[in-house]
Amino acid sequence: MRKGKFSKVMGTIGQEEGISAKEVERKIQLAIDSGFDNPDEKVQAEWAKIPFKGERPTPEEVIEYMCKKLKLKQNQ
Helix, strand or coil, X not given: CCHHHHHHHHHHHHHHHCCCHHHHHHXXXXXXXXXXXXXXXXXXXXXXXXXCCCCCCXXXXXXXXXXXXXXXXXXX
C-alpha cells in the first residue's frame, strides 16, 4: 500500500471516529503489540506469516498484508 493511500485510510477512519489519523495509527499499533506478544503457538504462527522490517509489524505492514490476502481470496 502506498504511503499516501495508507494516510488517507487512517484519515478517513479518524474522521469517522472523531480522532486524528495519528491516533488511529497509534491504537492499531497497540492492538498489534498486544496480539504480537501473545505466547500462544498458533497465534505466533499467524504473526510469522506477516512480512515486516522492524522488531514488530507496523499498522501499514499488517494492513498491506491483510489487503493482499483478501485480494488473493477474492480471486480464487
